[in-house]
Every structure is written in structure tokens, then in C-alpha cells.
Amino acid sequence: MHTKTIAQLAAGLKAGEFSSVELTQHYINRIQTFDNGLNSYISLTEERALAQAKRADERIAAGKAHVLTGIPVAQKDIFCSDGVKTSCGSKMLDNFIAPYDASVIESFNNAGSVMLGKTNMDEFAMGSSNETSFYGPVKNPWNVDCVPGGSSGGSAASVAARLAPASTGTDTGGSIRQPAALCNLTGLKPSYGRVSRYGMIAFASSLDQAGTFTQTAEDAALMLSVMAGLDVRDSTSIDEPVPDYSASLNNDVKGLKVGLPKEYFADGLDADVAKRVDDAISEYKKLGAEFFDISLPNTHLSVPAYYIVAPAECSSNLSRFDGVRFGYRCEEPKDLEDLYKRSRGEGFGSEVKRRILVGAYALSSGYYDAYYLKAQKIRRLIANDFTEAFKQVDVIMSPTTPTPAFKVGEKDDDPISMYYSDIYTIAVNLAGLPGISVPCGFVNALPVGLQIIAPYFAEAKLLNVAHQYQQVTDWHQQMPETFK
Amino acid sequence: MQWEVVIGLEIHAQLATKSKIFSGSSTAFGAEPNTQANEVDLGLPGVLPVMNKQALNMAIKFGTAINAEIGKRSVFDRKNYFYPDLPKGYQTTQLALPIVGLGSVDIELKDGRTKTIGVTRAHLEEDAGKSLHEDFSGATGIDLNRAGTPLIEIVSEPDMRSTEEAVAYMRKIHSIVTYIGICDGNMQEGSFRCDANVSMRPKGQEEFGTRTELKNINSFRFVERAINVEIERQIDILESGGTVVQETRLYDSNKNETRSMRSKEDAMDYRYFPDPDLLPIVVTDDEIEAIRKTLPELPDAKKVRFMSEYKLNAEDAGNLTASLELANYFETVTKEIDDSKLAANWIMGELTARLNKENLTVKSLPVSASQFAGLLARIKDNTISGKIAKDVFDTMWNEGSEADSIIESKGLKQINDTGALEAMVDKVIADNPNQVEQFKAGKEKLMGFFVGQIMKQTQGKANPGQINQLLKKKLGSS
Structure with a gap:
């Protein structure tokens, strides 16, 4: 059952080939068998999952099923889930049982899907390798010596090892697309404002966006249909109609105009990765797509701008973790200042502290104009680059990452090199655009991802373009031998 | 040397919305601690603010009442600092682009002069919770009921040159916010409070002296006393050759003194930046005009009308229109007895004296306007003398009965035979x-x-x- 896509599982449930309880139990068994070596889950919510599965079976029997009714889904541990530990990968929230459901969790509950558990992640979503988690690093199912990418590393590894048919993630600078590429998955980051951020623990509010990990673009369409839409509880969610993402999947891509930004194929791109991307381009050409060389001239500014904006916002967003009302509190605080200093000093890991410090510095009086304000201006320039490009082309394609998965521990002492592993994904967040990573081959038995970027709210186009590629290739069907 | 004081006030007025500025929790005063704080007010992980449109409209209404520029595009900012009663670790406020820009109000002074005081700006922000230091031996309790209550902070220009002007300005703002119904004006409950910036300069000097900021003054009497003691303190320093230190000072009403809270050097860096969880507020001219149309008759206009319609002098008209309730009371009484002089004399005499004595406001007055008119009618038709009327009023106040039945039952009818x-x-x-x-x-x-x-x-x-x-x-x- 675990090799099936959501679409196939939904058909199986509907036809009565198996029940949601059986399906859920199957995944629980797999998680118990395989996850020790991967560490992709922080919490397994077995009882709750089986109860949800039972209700889903009743709903299916009553003929009131949604496509996702009874489908098990793994949720990134950044989404608050009522009555379940929501740690955000941090010691700070190791004792935090959320008292409410995030909008995303609520949407899946309403659709009748089953939450298998909460997946591992970089602490507060800060990281590109899933090594900053308080719960230990996640391993890449394709090679357990390698990282799965981050920050949604657990969500990616769980689906890659088929310990869940699909999972949710969040993408602030590439945290869905990069691990999807490194784990051979379809990873969708919707437009900023497409999915409510309510109940999603904030890292960088103006960049964070919830999305999905699936085997196929077809599944991503099903998942997005559940998650997308206006939520009055999130002032930044946008009142834009939600189309039927599945309806346009089979549209022809003949005549599709694709831009190839020269800045995304420059120095720093692994030659073998470049070849896999070229192969994908050839496939699209066969399908009738037309390619154009384009330029996104401010690309080189995206990593520096991102590492001002994101830390600045995080330094403020993470102020609420002060040991006063919830979360970690140090032992025997002497006074208020001691309570703050030790609760935060002991509760946060080093990458989180690094970013809080950088962000606080960037916002401080006298530096604000030089850093934060300037970064916001650069952001505008980057967004304008894309706006200009989309006057010529329908979508943009690039590698998702400059290299395949790197080794666990390899970039421990070099945060800058780690930051640059997101060089192709960050600009999309700064501009607020939708992006997707689809599997496009392997280098030394490690997966490579093709990134496709579309204009605002053109997720349907993005999914259509990805789906058409998956109709003529089978990279996305490959799964790691160990987990078959 | 002759000294001149320069005063600017920052007034915090709590907006009379039913729910908080960024959450649906109630803003009612006096509930059990933390019963009016939901996940948003507690600053739980993942929560997001949603602006209360009513709070915005109230702020705009204030802006139109003082003829201010309304910010067509205003922005919420985060003011970052740690404090246990500040759940998110930042206060959401407005810094660079406030909802209300430059406006002004006129104040009337005892010598009959009218002076225009500039209002630099008024911005929307959320209140913090409360730290409770009693009843928790060795610990501090936190009550977040007040956290997220909407406020407007009204910042004046440094236009006031005497304590009298400062009090008159504070009273005028109080009148306006209560007239237009955006604030209950209750100073005991902290719904209306102010900080005062005070500096001294030699009379005739253009340049401002170094200022101090007096925090959290919650009555008209205290604003007067706090500024007066601060003026004396600063003059003492300056005349003995010292320099005033720029700092924040707390007024202690028990000791009638101000004392240092923190100096400029200790001032925190609040790391302001635009709140990414809230979109910029965009207001159209049509929306502003629609709100302007809802403005009631304002204190200044009412005063002018009272002078002409009821033949009152400026001082009486000013006193009667300082509070909307008092003005309404006066008008009701006057209409019933058709004698504005008698009504004005009695309302500003007996009634006001009794209110002050019992420390009550017109809102909690036990004698209704029509009851009061019933009493004055008996004076007017000579049924009772003014002296007897005072006793009848006393009985009305205590027992709540009508003038006629008191006069009847106590046999107080005047002998006119x-x-x-x-x-x-x-x-x-x-x-x-x-x-x-x-x-x-x-x-x-x-x-x-x-x-x-x-x-x-x-x-x-x-x-x-x-x-x-x-x-x-x-x-x-x-």
C-alpha cells in the first residue's frame, strides 16, 4: 500500500480495497519499523490517528467522503495541534501541548484525513539540513550519512521512506523545495498568503508559507485544495479564489514559455546537477515547451537580504518564548532578568540564538536603515526582477539546489556555506511567489530536483507543468531500496 | 531670572470597543484575572493578530473631531522589549505612519483667552497586561485581561506654557473623546491617563530646555500637582547652577513628588519595525467623510450654542458643556422648566457641589434630570423657597423620591397667603x-x-x- 500515491489510496478506500484503519495501521507499523534510523517523527500520534481513521471509514461508508478522507498525513511539528505536543524542534517547546489547532491542521481534520504524527524539523525552522533539531538530526532515506535538507527534513524523509503518503511543511527560504529535491519528492511552496499561517509557529512572518511533500504533482494538487483559501484569522492570507487544482493538471504544455535565469546556472552549480536539469529541459522541449534565456539581475542579493529580513523578524517573533507563560523555564530563577536569560539561553539552540542576535542587531537603532530597510528595498528589486521576467515567460525553471544532499555534519562549522545551499530557493520567498521542486534524476544515487517558479497565485499552472513532466518521466516513482 | 515652562502631553485614551484591538476577547473592566485573555492575548505560539475595525474607526473619528490629517496609509509597528505583562515580547503600536496626523484643539483660559494647542499625532496601539505584586509572596502574578485593549495615544505639540494650560488641554481632550463616544473617560479605571513632558527656559529664550517625562498621571488634579512640583524641582536645579537631566520620572501622588525612573542613557532600544503580521491600513476619503458625518455636536460648538440659545456667559457655558452628560442634563432640565438661568445656577451650584462631595459623575447621579426639573419647577412657581428646596433636594438624593411628594408629605409648601x-x-x-x-x-x-x-x-x-x-x-x- 505504501508505494501508492494519495490519488491511488483514495481510490482504494473508495472501492473498499482496504479501510483507513488498515491503511493507518500499516503506516504506523512502518514508522515503528523504520523510523529509528531516520528520526523523521518527533511524535507519533497512534491512538488519535486510529480514532480518526475509524471516523474516516464511517464517513466513507456514509458516502460523505472528501478525496483526502481517511488518508494518513504527517504534519510538520510547527503546526499547533490541539492536545498534542507541538515542539517546533526546540527544547523551548518540548513541554508545550498546544491548546488549539492551526488552520492547516483544522483543514485536514475537516477533510477527514488522519494525522500520523508530528515530523522532525530544524529548530524553529532555522536550518537547511535538519541538524539543528533538539530531537537530533534527521537522516536522508537515500543515504543515511546524508542530510535530508531542512528545515522540513522530517516531513521530507517520512514521505521519501514511505512512512507517510504525504506530509506538510513550511518554506521560509526553501524549507520545502530544498528537502524535496534532496529526498526525491514533489515539494510545493504556494504563493505567500495562499495558505493561512494561523497556528503555524512563526519564524519569519513575511516569508513563511505552508506547503506540501508528496510523491506526485497530482497529489500536491489534492493537498493544496484542502489547505488553500482565505482565513480571517490571518490578516496576510489573501482573498483569491481557490481553483480546482486537479482540473488543469492534464492541460497541454505545448507552447509553454519557460525562462532559464542565467544567474541560476552560474558558478557554484554542481556540473552533474546541471546535467540532470538539462535532461529535464530536453523532456519539456519534447513536450513542446519553448525555452528562453532570461536574467534575474538581483539574484546575488537574495541571500544577504534574506539573512537580514528573516533573522530580524525571528528576533521579534521568538521574544514570546520567555519562560513566563509556557514552554521551557529555567530552574530556580533568581530574579526576572535571570529568568529571561537562562530560560532563553538554555531553551534555544545555537543556530536560533545566532539568528536572534543577527536580527536584533539589524533592527537596532542606528543600523535599521543600513540593514533592515535596505534589505526590504532589495526585496522589492528582486520581486521586480520576477515581474519583468513573467512579462516574457509563463514559468521559470532552475535547479532547486546547487548540489545533491551533503553529509551530516559537513557544514557544521560553516553557516555561510549552509546558507548558500538555499541560493536558488530564497528569492522566491522574498518575492512571495509559488515554487515547486520535482524529482529530475540522480547524481551518485542522490536525488536532484528541478525547481519551477510561477507568477503569483498561478499554482494551478505550476502543478500542471510539473504533472506533465511526471507523465513522461518516472524519477518521482523511485524510492530508496532500504525502505521498500 | 524669569522662567517659562514648556509642556507637552501624551494622553492614552482607552477605546470603548467591546473586544480587544487584535482579538475577540472582551475588554470589560474588573473581571477575574486572565478570564478575558484568549490564545492571541496570551501570545501563544502560532497566533496572529486581526485588527478590530471598530478601534480603527474610533481613532479616525477622533482625528476628524480635531480636524487632523488622517493617515491614508498607516502602519502598525512592533516595539520590542521584555516584560512579564507584555505577552509577545513586543507591543504593537504605530511609529512612522500613525492613523491620525497633525490636528489641534482650542482651550479656554481663566482670563478669557482662547489658545490653540497643536496635536502632533494620535496612533493606535495595544495596552499591556498588569503585574500584580501583592498576594503572591515572593512572586509576581500576571493578569492579561487588559493586554490587547485598544488605546489611542494622543501626542500634543510642546505648546503649553503653564499648568493651567496643561489641565485645560487634558480636560478638552477628555471632553472630546467622551463626547464622540470613543472612550468612557474613566480615570480611576485607567481609561484616560497621561504622561507630561516638562522643560524650563528663561523667559524670552527661543530654544527649549532639557525635558523630563512624568509618567502615568491619572487625574486632572495630579497633572496639575505633578507639573507644579516638577517646575519647582527644575527651577531649583537651574537656579543653583545645575543642569536638568533628560530622564523619565514617576509622579508619586502620596508624597507629591517626582522621582527618577530611568535616565536617557538607560533608555531601551525598542528595535521598532513594521509588524509583518498586519497589513498597512488603507483608508479612503469616502470612509473618512462617512465617519466625519457621524460626529456629534462637539464641546466648542455646544458651548457657543448654549451661550446664544440659553443666554449663558462663557464661563457657565464652558462649565456646563465640559461633560456631555452634564450638558444633556442641563438641556433636559431647562426644557422642562423653561428657565435656563435657574437650571444653570442650580446645576452648577447645589448639584455640582454634591457630586464633588460624593465623588460622583453625572452618569451615576441618583437624581434624574426630570426629577431635578420637578424640584426647580416648585421653586419657580413659589411653592417652596430656595432654602427649603435644598432640603428637598437632599431628600431626593437620599431617597430617590419626587419633589412634589416630598413637599407634600413633609408639608413644606411655602406660605404665600x-x-x-x-x-x-x-x-x-x-x-x-x-x-x-x-x-x-x-x-x-x-x-x-x-x-x-x-x-x-x-x-x-x-x-x-x-x-x-x-x-x-x-x-x-x-
Whole structure:
């Protein structure tokens, strides 16, 4: 059952080939068998999952099923889930049982899907390798010596090892697309404002966006249909109609105009990765797509701008973790200042502290104009680059990452090199655009991802373009031998 | 040397919305701690703010009331600092682009002058919670009921040159916010409070002196006293050759002194930046005009109308229109008895004195306007004298009954019967020959004695005017 896509599982449930309880139990068994070596889950919510599965079976029997009714889904541990530990990968929230459901969790509950558990992640979503988690690093199912990418590393590894048919993630600078590429998955980051951020623990509010990990673009369409839409509880969610993402999947891509930004194929791109991307381009050409060389001239500014904006916002967003009302509190605080200093000093890991410090510095009086304000201006320039490009082309394609998965521990002492592993994904967040990573081959038995970027709210186009590629290739069907 | 004080006020007015500025929790005062704090107010992980449109409209309404520029595009910013009663670790406020820009109000001074005071800006922000230091031996309790209550902070220009002007300005802003219904004005509950910036300069000097900021002044009396003691303190420093230190000072009303809270050097870096969880607020001209149309008659306009319509002098009209409730009370009473002079005298005399004595506001007045009119009507038609009316008023206040039934049950009706009064006068004259003789010899002060005798006999019910007349006639006084 675990090799099936959501679409196939939904058909199986509907036809009565198996029940949601059986399906859920199957995944629980797999998680118990395989996850020790991967560490992709922080919490397994077995009882709750089986109860949800039972209700889903009743709903299916009553003929009131949604496509996702009874489908098990793994949720990134950044989404608050009522009555379940929501740690955000941090010691700070190791004792935090959320008292409410995030909008995303609520949407899946309403659709009748089953939450298998909460997946591992970089602490507060800060990281590109899933090594900053308080719960230990996640391993890449394709090679357990390698990282799965981050920050949604657990969500990616769980689906890659088929310990869940699909999972949710969040993408602030590439945290869905990069691990999807490194784990051979379809990873969708919707437009900023497409999915409510309510109940999603904030890292960088103006960049964070919830999305999905699936085997196929077809599944991503099903998942997005559940998650997308206006939520009055999130002032930044946008009142834009939600189309039927599945309806346009089979549209022809003949005549599709694709831009190839020269800045995304420059120095720093692994030659073998470049070849896999070229192969994908050839496939699209066969399908009738037309390619154009384009330029996104401010690309080189995206990593520096991102590492001002994101830390600045995080330094403020993470102020609420002060040991006063919830979360970690140090032992025997002497006074208020001691309570703050030790609760935060002991509760946060080093990458989180690094970013809080950088962000606080960037916002401080006298530096604000030089850093934060300037970064916001650069952001505008980057967004304008894309706006200009989309006057010529329908979508943009690039590698998702400059290299395949790197080794666990390899970039421990070099945060800058780690930051640059997101060089192709960050600009999309700064501009607020939708992006997707689809599997496009392997280098030394490690997966490579093709990134496709579309204009605002053109997720349907993005999914259509990805789906058409998956109709003529089978990279996305490959799964790691160990987990078959 | 002659010194001149320069004062600017920052007034915090709590907006009278039902729910908080960024959450649906109630803003009612006095609930059990933390019963009006939901996940948003607690700053739980993952929560997001949603702006209360009513709070925005109230802020705009204030802006239109002081003829200010309204920010067509205003932005919420985060002011970052750690404090246990600040759940998110930042206060959401407005820094660079406030909802209300430059406006002004006019204040009236005792010497009859009117002065225009500039309002630099007014911005929307959320209140913090409260730290409770009692009842938690060795620990501090946190009550987040108030956290997220909407405020507007109204910042004046440094336009005031005396304590009198500062108090008049604070009163005028109080009048305006209560008139337009955006604030209940309750200073005891902290709904209306202010900080004062005070500096001194030699009279005639253009340049401002170094200022201090006096925090958290929650009554008109305290603003006057706090500024006065701060003026004295600064003059003492300057005249002994010292320099005033720029700092924040706390006014202690018990000791009537200000003391240092923190100096400029200790000032925190709040790391302001635009709140990415809230979109910029965009307001159109049509929306502003629609709100402007809902403005009621404002204090200044009402005062002018009272002067012309009720023939009141500026001071009386100013006093009666300082509070909307008082003005409404006056108008109701006046309409019922058709005598604005009598109504004004009694409302500003007996009624106001009693309110002040009992520390009440017009809102909690136990005597309704129509009850009060009932009393004044009996004065007007000579049923009772002014003196008796004071006793009737006292009974009305305590028992809540109508004037007529009090007059009836206590038999307080004035004796206006000339025959009966004449008999009494005759009797008094017959009974007191010595006094009559003295009176006739020129000791005219004794008139009071004769009146007093009759009042004593009648328990004050005799019509004093008639007695005076009769006595004068009988005693042959000129």
C-alpha cells in the first residue's frame, strides 16, 4: 500500500480495497519499523490517528467522503495541534501541548484525513539540513550519512521512506523545495498568503508559507485544495479564489514559455546537477515547451537580504518564548532578568540564538536603515526582477539546489556555506511567489530536483507543468531500496 | 531670572470597543484575572493578530473631531522589549505612519483667552497586561485581561506654557473623546491617563530646555500637582547652577513628588519595525467623510450654542458643556422648566457641589434630570423657597423620591397667603416691642430678627419676599 500515491489510496478506500484503519495501521507499523534510523517523527500520534481513521471509514461508508478522507498525513511539528505536543524542534517547546489547532491542521481534520504524527524539523525552522533539531538530526532515506535538507527534513524523509503518503511543511527560504529535491519528492511552496499561517509557529512572518511533500504533482494538487483559501484569522492570507487544482493538471504544455535565469546556472552549480536539469529541459522541449534565456539581475542579493529580513523578524517573533507563560523555564530563577536569560539561553539552540542576535542587531537603532530597510528595498528589486521576467515567460525553471544532499555534519562549522545551499530557493520567498521542486534524476544515487517558479497565485499552472513532466518521466516513482 | 515652562502631553485614551484591538476577547473592566485573555492575548505560539475595525474607526473619528490629517496609509509597528505583562515580547503600536496626523484643539483660559494647542499625532496601539505584586509572596502574578485593549495615544505639540494650560488641554481632550463616544473617560479605571513632558527656559529664550517625562498621571488634579512640583524641582536645579537631566520620572501622588525612573542613557532600544503580521491600513476619503458625518455636536460648538440659545456667559457655558452628560442634563432640565438661568445656577451650584462631595459623575447621579426639573419647577412657581428646596433636594438624593411628594408629605409648601402672613407679622411686632423701638430708632439690622422669628414659627415655609415687604410696610421703614 505504501508505494501508492494519495490519488491511488483514495481510490482504494473508495472501492473498499482496504479501510483507513488498515491503511493507518500499516503506516504506523512502518514508522515503528523504520523510523529509528531516520528520526523523521518527533511524535507519533497512534491512538488519535486510529480514532480518526475509524471516523474516516464511517464517513466513507456514509458516502460523505472528501478525496483526502481517511488518508494518513504527517504534519510538520510547527503546526499547533490541539492536545498534542507541538515542539517546533526546540527544547523551548518540548513541554508545550498546544491548546488549539492551526488552520492547516483544522483543514485536514475537516477533510477527514488522519494525522500520523508530528515530523522532525530544524529548530524553529532555522536550518537547511535538519541538524539543528533538539530531537537530533534527521537522516536522508537515500543515504543515511546524508542530510535530508531542512528545515522540513522530517516531513521530507517520512514521505521519501514511505512512512507517510504525504506530509506538510513550511518554506521560509526553501524549507520545502530544498528537502524535496534532496529526498526525491514533489515539494510545493504556494504563493505567500495562499495558505493561512494561523497556528503555524512563526519564524519569519513575511516569508513563511505552508506547503506540501508528496510523491506526485497530482497529489500536491489534492493537498493544496484542502489547505488553500482565505482565513480571517490571518490578516496576510489573501482573498483569491481557490481553483480546482486537479482540473488543469492534464492541460497541454505545448507552447509553454519557460525562462532559464542565467544567474541560476552560474558558478557554484554542481556540473552533474546541471546535467540532470538539462535532461529535464530536453523532456519539456519534447513536450513542446519553448525555452528562453532570461536574467534575474538581483539574484546575488537574495541571500544577504534574506539573512537580514528573516533573522530580524525571528528576533521579534521568538521574544514570546520567555519562560513566563509556557514552554521551557529555567530552574530556580533568581530574579526576572535571570529568568529571561537562562530560560532563553538554555531553551534555544545555537543556530536560533545566532539568528536572534543577527536580527536584533539589524533592527537596532542606528543600523535599521543600513540593514533592515535596505534589505526590504532589495526585496522589492528582486520581486521586480520576477515581474519583468513573467512579462516574457509563463514559468521559470532552475535547479532547486546547487548540489545533491551533503553529509551530516559537513557544514557544521560553516553557516555561510549552509546558507548558500538555499541560493536558488530564497528569492522566491522574498518575492512571495509559488515554487515547486520535482524529482529530475540522480547524481551518485542522490536525488536532484528541478525547481519551477510561477507568477503569483498561478499554482494551478505550476502543478500542471510539473504533472506533465511526471507523465513522461518516472524519477518521482523511485524510492530508496532500504525502505521498500 | 524669569522662567517659562514648556509642556507637552501624551494622553492614552482607552477605546470603548467591546473586544480587544487584535482579538475577540472582551475588554470589560474588573473581571477575574486572565478570564478575558484568549490564545492571541496570551501570545501563544502560532497566533496572529486581526485588527478590530471598530478601534480603527474610533481613532479616525477622533482625528476628524480635531480636524487632523488622517493617515491614508498607516502602519502598525512592533516595539520590542521584555516584560512579564507584555505577552509577545513586543507591543504593537504605530511609529512612522500613525492613523491620525497633525490636528489641534482650542482651550479656554481663566482670563478669557482662547489658545490653540497643536496635536502632533494620535496612533493606535495595544495596552499591556498588569503585574500584580501583592498576594503572591515572593512572586509576581500576571493578569492579561487588559493586554490587547485598544488605546489611542494622543501626542500634543510642546505648546503649553503653564499648568493651567496643561489641565485645560487634558480636560478638552477628555471632553472630546467622551463626547464622540470613543472612550468612557474613566480615570480611576485607567481609561484616560497621561504622561507630561516638562522643560524650563528663561523667559524670552527661543530654544527649549532639557525635558523630563512624568509618567502615568491619572487625574486632572495630579497633572496639575505633578507639573507644579516638577517646575519647582527644575527651577531649583537651574537656579543653583545645575543642569536638568533628560530622564523619565514617576509622579508619586502620596508624597507629591517626582522621582527618577530611568535616565536617557538607560533608555531601551525598542528595535521598532513594521509588524509583518498586519497589513498597512488603507483608508479612503469616502470612509473618512462617512465617519466625519457621524460626529456629534462637539464641546466648542455646544458651548457657543448654549451661550446664544440659553443666554449663558462663557464661563457657565464652558462649565456646563465640559461633560456631555452634564450638558444633556442641563438641556433636559431647562426644557422642562423653561428657565435656563435657574437650571444653570442650580446645576452648577447645589448639584455640582454634591457630586464633588460624593465623588460622583453625572452618569451615576441618583437624581434624574426630570426629577431635578420637578424640584426647580416648585421653586419657580413659589411653592417652596430656595432654602427649603435644598432640603428637598437632599431628600431626593437620599431617597430617590419626587419633589412634589416630598413637599407634600413633609408639608413644606411655602406660605404665600398674604392674610396669614400679615397676621404673623402683626403678632411678631406686638410680641417684641423693644426690638420694634430699636428698629425704629435706626437699628435696621433687626429686620433679620423679625424675619427669623416668622421663619422659626413656620419652619421656614413663609414666603421670604412677602414677609420682608409686609414687615417694611408695618414698621414704616423706607
